[in-house]
Amino acid sequence: MKKKVIVVTGAAGFIGSHLCESLYNDGFEIVGIDNLITGRLENLASLLGSPGFKFIQIDVSEPVRSVERGAWSVEREAEVVAVVHLASPASPKDYLAHPIETLRTGSFGTYYALELARSSSARFLLASTSEVYGDPLKHPQDESYWGNVNPIGPRSVYDESKRFAEALTMAYHRKYRVDTKIARIFNTYGPRMRLEDGRALPNFFSQSLKNEPISIYGDGKQTRSFCYIDDMVQGLLKLLWSGENEPINLGNPEEVSILQLASEIKELSLSSSEFKFLPPAEDDPSKRRPDISRAEKVLGWKPTVTRTVGLARTMEYFKSIIR
Numbered sequence: 001m002k003k004k005v006i007v008v009t010g011a012a013g014f015i016g017s018h019l020c021e022s023l024y025n026d027g028f029e030i031v032g033i034d035n036l037i038t039g040r041l042e043n044l045a046s047l048l049g050s051p052g053f054k055f056i057q058i059d060v061s062e063p064v065r066s067v068e069r070g071a072w073s074v075e076r077e078a079e080v081v082a083v084v085h086l087a088s089p090a091s092p093k094d095y096l097a098h099p100i101e102t103l104r105t106g107s108f109g110t111y112y113a114l115e116l117a118r119s120s121s122a123r124f125l126l127a128s129t130s131e132v133y134g135d136p137l138k139h140p141q142d143e144s145y146w147g148n149v150n151p152i153g154p155r156s157v158y159d160e161s162k163r164f165a166e167a168l169t170m171a172y173h174r175k176y177r178v179d180t181k182i183a184r185i186f187n188t189y190g191p192r193m194r195l196e197d198g199r200a201l202p203n204f205f206s207q208s209l210k211n212e213p214i215s216i217y218g219d220g221k222q223t224r225s226f227c228y229i230d231d232m233v234q235g236l237l238k239l240l241w242s243g244e245n246e247p248i249n250l251g252n253p254e255e256v257s258i259l260q261l262a263s264e265i266k267e268l269s270l271s272s273s274e275f276k277f278l279p280p281a282e283d284d285p286s287k288r289r290p291d292i293s294r295a296e297k298v299l300g301w302k303p304t305v306t307r308t309v310g311l312a313r314t315m316e317y318f319k320s321i322i323r
């Protein structure tokens with residue numbers, strides 16, 4: 001019998017490493033691909049060296065090497081059953097530091113990953129983002145909303161690369177009948193986030209645990225909805241094996257203001273930090289909450305980990321890396 005292989009791009013990242021572990025535990029062989037631009041090999045510590053797990057350090061936006069099955073070291077006798085395309089800088093700090101790489105990964109990288117899926121007759125999952133909704137004029141955001149994105153602002157390198165990636169994915173589905181899935185991922189958190197990745201949640205932990213001033217951009221009334229990583233992995237797996245081809249929101253609909261989140265993290269960390277209010281970030285969305293009705297209906301999925309539990313687990317991780 002042929003080995004069943006799943007190719008995961010962005011494998012050494014925060015979400016990718018958790019997903020690889022889960023797929024591996026489900027009995028699949030994994031080819032993990034990453035150029036380590038924002039990922040870290042230590043995220044894959046539990047898998048590296050294991051039989052049936054192969055890590056390849058390459059840039060998915062580079063042609064020749066990426067597009068050929070052989071170049072991604074998928075053996076001839078193996079059957080690639082799925083390509084999960086997570087590669088992309090994801091935090092604003094990362095994509096603003098790597099604007100061209102982000103656009104290349106969303107465009108060329110998505111094209112090569114789709115080509116691999118097409119040539120292998122494998123299903124394909126794109127990690128898209130709530131950022132395709134931009135600064136939404138509709139609240140909460142359901143999948144039918146087309147978004148409010150500034151196409152030339154600094155954040156456009158990420159938003160537009162993901163919008164292009166979605167368009168390309170749907171084109172492969174329509175033209176070549178590739179069994180594609182699009183996950184519109186909302187803010188996700190948990191162990192293996194980088195403390196210095198610039199996102200609000202790790203920033204608040206870093207500053208609270210070090211008793212440094214906690215930076216709040218704007219008045220802190222802007223809202224976000226945070227999904228714990230274990231819930232996100234379950235949602236991605238359900239979507240991957242579903243028959244769904246239209247985009248699906250994955251996230252936790254429980255909305256919280258940034259100031260409230262900072263207060264919860266400060267309290268949890270028993271911190272003496274004070275809040276420091278700074279000018280708002282450019283094009284920072286004022287509200288963000290997924291409407292997950294479709295995920296509930298089509299996938300039978302909804303998050304189960306409460307913020308209290310998720311934040312406590314995340315704090316233990318951050319404490320372990322600060323010390």
Ligand SMILES: NC(=O)c1ccc[n+]([C@@H]2O[C@H](COP(=O)([O-])OP(=O)(O)OC[C@H]3O[C@@H](n4cnc5c(N)ncnc54)[C@H](O)[C@@H]3O)[C@@H](O)[C@H]2O)c1
Nearest residue numbers: 010012013014015035036037038039059060087088090188
């Ligand atoms: N974490 C979130 O809250 C969130 C929200 C929405 C969408 N997403 C999406 O989920 C995916 C994973 O995000 P994450 O939070 O794990 O980010 P991450 O930065 O931890 O992981 C991304 C991984 O992709 C790799 N990568 C980037 N460009 C590459 C390239 N050209 N070739 C090979 N590897 C490349 C990075 O090195 C990194 O390991 C991304 O596509 C992101 O846009 C994440």
